[in-house]
Amino acid sequence: xxxxxxxxxxxxxxxxxxxxxxxxxxxxxxxxxxxxxxxxxxxxxxxxxxxxxxxxxxxxxxxxxxxxxxxxxxxxxxxxxxxxxxxxxxxxxxxxxxxxxxxxxxxxxxxxxxxxx
Amino acid sequence: xxxxxxxxxxxxxxxxxxxxxxxxxxxxxxxxxxxxxxxxxxxxxxxxxxxxxxxxxxxxxxxxxxxxxxxxxxxxxxxxxxxxxxxxxxxxxxxxxxxxxxxxxxxxxxxxxxxx
Numbered sequence: 043x044x045x046x047x048x049x050x051x052x053x054x055x056x057x058x059x060x061x062x063x064x065x066x067x068x069x070x071x072x073x074x075x076x077x078x079x080x081x082x083x084x085x086x087x088x089x090x091x092x093x094x095x096x097x098x099x100x101x102x103x104x105x106x107x108x109x110x111x112x113x114x115x116x117x118x119x120x121x122x123x124x125x126x127x128x129x130x131x132x133x134x135x136x137x138x139x140x141x142x143x144x145x146x147x148x149x150x151x152x153x154x155x156x157x158x159x
Numbered sequence: 160x161x162x163x164x165x166x167x168x169x170x171x172x173x174x175x176x177x178x179x180x181x182x183x184x185x186x187x188x189x190x191x192x193x194x195x196x197x198x199x200x201x202x203x204x205x206x207x208x209x210x211x212x213x214x215x216x217x218x219x220x221x222x223x224x225x226x227x228x229x230x231x232x233x234x235x236x237x238x239x240x241x242x243x244x245x246x247x248x249x250x251x252x253x254x255x256x257x258x259x260x261x262x263x264x265x266x267x268x269x270x271x272x273x274x275x
Contacts, residue, residue: 084265084267084268087265090262092261097262098262135202135203137261139261145191145193145208145210145261147208149205150202152202
């Protein structure tokens, strides 16, 4: 398996522009997570989906951020308009939860490094 | 609410010496505990997890972790450190009582630096 795929790997944009980050989870996984990592705030969970349905978006910083998962193999995280404080590494991760309540490890993508100038 | 604490921002150890990276947790039910490693410019990689059973869990790259319920700890260990182990290590927890969903709570990370 190719693992979790994210694109682009690097994104540099100007303040006010729209940014779209993309993620393809591992085939068969039913959970998808979006994280943000910065030096100041560490690793933050932004939102996660189960079977393409958003479950918890309490970590989304503000209305400028939105995420969608139109099907089991694709998700996007959009920032509109972008601001310099959004500069961070954004990770997508997926896991298989199934119908059980056991603990499943998450598999992370390589991340997208976003720089907003 | 579930939480984890990694009390050390950085751990320094000489190559060949044993290493320990500390983690404590807080949950209302039984914990599911994880360790992840992050190398520079990479995503997090799963090392090992504890669900139930033996308190000593063995994982990838020679790492192991010891679950201690009375001390609510899950410390990561390795008998002999390698320079290549230098990385950022994250502890994570999921509360068994939080049924149905796979959300993990991550610690702040501990940077391990192994000197030659």
